[in-house]
Amino acid sequence: MDKGLVLKDVTITKGGVPLLSVAQEIAPGEVLTIMGPSGVGKSTLLAFITGTLASDFVATGEVWLDGQNITHAAPHQRRVGILFQDDLLFPHLSVGANLAFGLQPGGCPATRKAKIEEALDEVGLSGFADRDPATLSGGQKARIALMRMLLSEPCALLLDEPFSRLDAALRAQVREMVFDRARARALPVLMVTHDADDAQAAGGVIVTLGG
Numbered sequence: 001m002d003k004g005l006v007l008k009d010v011t012i013t014k015g016g017v018p019l020l021s022v023a024q025e026i027a028p029g030e031v032l033t034i035m036g037p038s039g040v041g042k043s044t045l046l047a048f049i050t051g052t053l054a055s056d057f058v059a060t061g062e063v064w065l066d067g068q069n070i071t072h073a074a075p076h077q078r079r080v081g082i083l084f085q086d087d088l089l090f091p092h093l094s095v096g097a098n099l100a101f102g103l104q105p106g107g108c109p110a111t112r113k114a115k116i117e118e119a120l121d122e123v124g125l126s127g128f129a130d131r132d133p134a135t136l137s138g139g140q141k142a143r144i145a146l147m148r149m150l151l152s153e154p155c156a157l158l159l160d161e162p163f164s165r166l167d168a169a170l171r172a173q174v175r176e177m178v179f180d181r182a183r184a185r186a187l188p189v190l191m192v193t194h195d196a197d198d199a200q201a202a203g204g205v206i207v208t209l210g211g
């Protein structure tokens, strides 16, 4: 597959003991959900993809993104975005300054400002740039965290239980926005979760590990 995210025969062991094996392809705009009980290695797989695997683990296999083998690339060169359940905004910075962290450094200030305004507009938060994050609702914070990550222009999106701290109504709303924005950019999405509703809502292939 020339485009998308490909996991070629990935196996991860810890202390010589097999933890997981995965071989999957995720096309642009598609979602793959990996489910499984706690400790099965879901977050460890995402760490392998982002290049941040702890030294206790040994991995074999390859990760390809948009036709390039990124298995041994430096983490910042992989162009993979990740959202966690604890994606906190920097509390001492405005919403706009938080979003600016997603942008490449060194751009023209006026262009950066326009990109931040466009990002806010995209998630229905126009005019929020000067707000203090402490004044935002949980759903608003989640939308800012999403856009901060998307402003870094990733080629694939990884989701590590990103909705689990939100209550049911908000969860569905934020979830829809994340999948929608990823589809609009034709990003391949890999989500790991315990939650059957999240898996169902993703609408793609569901793989269950262990258990």
Ligand SMILES: Nc1ncnc2c1ncn2[C@@H]1O[C@H](COP(=O)(O)OP(=O)(O)OP(=O)(O)O)[C@@H](O)[C@H]1O
Residues within 6 Å of the ligand: 014, 036, 037, 038, 039, 040, 041, 042, 043, 044, 045, 054, 056, 194
């Ligand atoms: N940095 C680390 N160093 C050593 N062992 C780790 C490290 N992180 C996780 N582990 C262990 O590796 C195994 C897999 O952990 P991992 O966090 O990938 O599981 P998970 O499926 O994501 O679980 P959960 O659903 O609870 O987040 C567990 O046994 C865990 O204790």
